[in-house]
Amino acid sequence: MRSQPAPDRRVWRNWAGTATATPAQWSRPRSEAEISAAVKAAAAAGLTVRALGSGHSFTAAAATSGVALDLSGWTGVTAADTGTGLVTARSGTTLRALNAELTGLGLAMANLGDIDVQTLAGALSTGTHGTGARLGGLATQVEALELVLADGSVTTCSASSRPELFSAARVGLGALGVISTVTLRCVPSFTLLADERPVPVDEVLEQFDELAAANDHFEFYWFPYGRQALVKRNNRLAGRDRAPGTRIPPALPAWRRFWEFEVMENAGFGALCRLGRARPRLIPALNRFSSAVLSARTYTDASYRVFVTPRRVRFAESEYAVPRESLGHVIAELRRAVPRLADPVMFPVEVRVAAADDIWLSTGYGRESAYVAIHQYTGLPYQAYFDRFEAIVAEVAGRPHWGKLHSLDAGRLRSLYPRFDDFRRVRAEVDPEGRFGNAYLARVLGSHDL
Ligand SMILES: Cc1cc2nc3c(=O)[nH]c(=O)nc-3n(C[C@H](O)[C@H](O)[C@H](O)COP(=O)(O)OP(=O)(O)OC[C@H]3O[C@@H](n4cnc5c(N)ncnc54)[C@H](O)[C@@H]3O)c2cc1C
Numbered sequence: 001m002r003s004q005p006a007p008d009r010r011v012w013r014n015w016a017g018t019a020t021a022t023p024a025q026w027s028r029p030r031s032e033a034e035i036s037a038a039v040k041a042a043a044a045a046g047l048t049v050r051a052l053g054s055g056h057s058f059t060a061a062a063a064t065s066g067v068a069l070d071l072s073g074w075t076g077v078t079a080a081d082t083g084t085g086l087v088t089a090r091s092g093t094t095l096r097a098l099n100a101e102l103t104g105l106g107l108a109m110a111n112l113g114d115i116d117v118q119t120l121a122g123a124l125s126t127g128t129h130g131t132g133a134r135l136g137g138l139a140t141q142v143e144a145l146e147l148v149l150a151d152g153s154v155t156t157c158s159a160s161s162r163p164e165l166f167s168a169a170r171v172g173l174g175a176l177g178v179i180s181t182v183t184l185r186c187v188p189s190f191t192l193l194a195d196e197r198p199v200p201v202d203e204v205l206e207q208f209d210e211l212a213a214a215n216d217h218f219e220f221y222w223f224p225y226g227r228q229a230l231v232k233r234n235n236r237l238a239g240r241d242r243a244p245g246t247r248i249p250p251a252l253p254a255w256r257r258f259w260e261f262e263v264m265e266n267a268g269f270g271a272l273c274r275l276g277r278a279r280p281r282l283i284p285a286l287n288r289f290s291s292a293v294l295s296a297r298t299y300t301d302a303s304y305r306v307f308v309t310p311r312r313v314r315f316a317e318s319e320y321a322v323p324r325e326s327l328g329h330v331i332a333e334l335r336r337a338v339p340r341l342a343d344p345v346m347f348p349v350e351v352r353v354a355a356a357d358d359i360w361l362s363t364g365y366g367r368e369s370a371y372v373a374i375h376q377y378t379g380l381p382y383q384a385y386f387d388r389f390e391a392i393v394a395e396v397a398g399r400p401h402w403g404k405l406h407s408l409d410a411g412r413l414r415s416l417y418p419r420f421d422d423f424r425r426v427r428a429e430v431d432p433e434g435r436f437g438n439a440y441l442a443r444v445l446g447s448h449d450l
Helices: 032-044 095-105 120-125 163-169 201-206 208-214 254-278 280-292 303-307 324-340 383-394 410-416 420-430 439-445
Strands: 025-027 049-052 067-070 077-081 086-090 142-148 154-158 178-185 191-200 217-222 228-236 297-302 315-323 349-354 369-377
Touching: 025 032, 032 049, 032 067, 032 142, 032 178, 049 120, 049 178, 077 095, 086 095, 095 120, 120 178, 142 163, 154 163, 163 420, 191 201, 191 303, 201 208, 201 217, 201 228, 201 324, 208 217, 208 324, 228 303, 254 280, 254 369, 297 303, 315 324, 315 383, 324 349, 324 369, 324 383, 369 383, 410 420, 410 439, 420 439
Parallel strands: 025 067, 049 067
Antiparallel strands: 077 086, 086 178, 142 154, 142 178, 191 228, 191 297, 217 228, 217 349, 315 369, 349 369
16 A cells, blocks of 8 residues: 655744744745646635735735745746846845856846845845935845636736736735736846945934935945944945046955955844843943944945855844835934833844835835834844834824834725725726735735725
8 A cells, every 4th residue: 555645844933033834735836837737726725815925024915824825946036138128037046146146147137125035026025125315125126927817717917918917916915917027128237336334323313315316226224223324325336436536445455345245244243133132221322332333334346246245144024115205204213212111122123225116015105105114133132013003104194114113004005005905906806705815914904805
């Protein structure tokens, strides 16, 4: 008698350890036909389906008790036109692998977030963004998407073909189908001139609009007990900067990259965090110390090597997009709130900017945004801090990053997104039975029936 294979009861866990799930089944398709077959098989078995990215969302966006679709075997660039910059890649391609392929083609993504381990579709689906007042999130770089829908059929959407599906699916939360391929509009490879230096946070806030307007990619980090912010200005190196006699700082040598990014920002900061977790009373002092030792550096490098840095110290995070003009209020309130918290905060606050866009569930929909991200070291209490933060950003109609911790539900989110019900309508059309549902979507999009 042949024995039945043991059911695969592997546990899925996200990077931050803030979400786990035990899928009923795992599937690792290697072609679009296999993705389609997996969706049809799930329907036949009465199971839901979730595509997995790299597990870097802090929310349980990818969690499923149905079929977990591991797309790590569905990667690589399938088409590229170096003239137009249009590049099509399979959805499970990591941003790191994509950057490497684009570099070989003399192309680059116009903007990126802080890390590159996400999959392309995973990053898009939660509205991942970088910083830059004239640029939107990653989804604004998408020209077309190919999706496997709930009935297993394959469809393409773009601004001219199924435009409503396109408006919904670029930041689709995995709710509309499995993204199979993504066509991006890339730009010629470019070099960034990075300038990072400590500046008093009051000064940064006073000059915030000018800093955002004057730099291609502007952001700052601020340790909430310190007075200094670390301001990062990344600007495209233009022809005029290369004029004879202009001093252009070189790329950081390998030893310095290793020392600053790995030793200081990861190993050293990780050691401070562990000390703080063991002795929480020391945290405000450690925080002030981290703030005081911030130092300046300027260098040039390929864009993706400037945008992205390794993040090895684990943490929990919440991030909200707020109307740009509300930033001063949010930071002032946070400054008042943090010293009153019972549990001190070990990690800095990160502030970025983005242009308005027209993607229905993009945090940047219809308004210029400032992004405020708060973090706490893994294993330290964060709930009271995150709750207080949510109360502050609620006053200014803050919209939560879909991949970062928040407590909002469909009732509140509907009031924040003018096209929320259009998204739900498109979802009901393409996935009438909720094949791609999970508990997170039930909370943020509401019950499947309209
Ligand atoms: C250390 C760290 C740094 C970060 N930095 C930034 C940053 O700078 N900017 C920023 O905005 N965010 C940032 N994030 C958040 C992160 O970019 C998002 O949460 C992103 O969604 C994670 O991508 P992932 O590949 O891990 O996807 P997952 O978290 O695995 O999945 C995210 C969602 O995408 C869906 N999905 C995945 N693949 C598909 C597919 N093929 N079709 C349909 N749906 C799919 C999943 O079902 C899920 O709903 C960071 C997170 C961490 C942990």
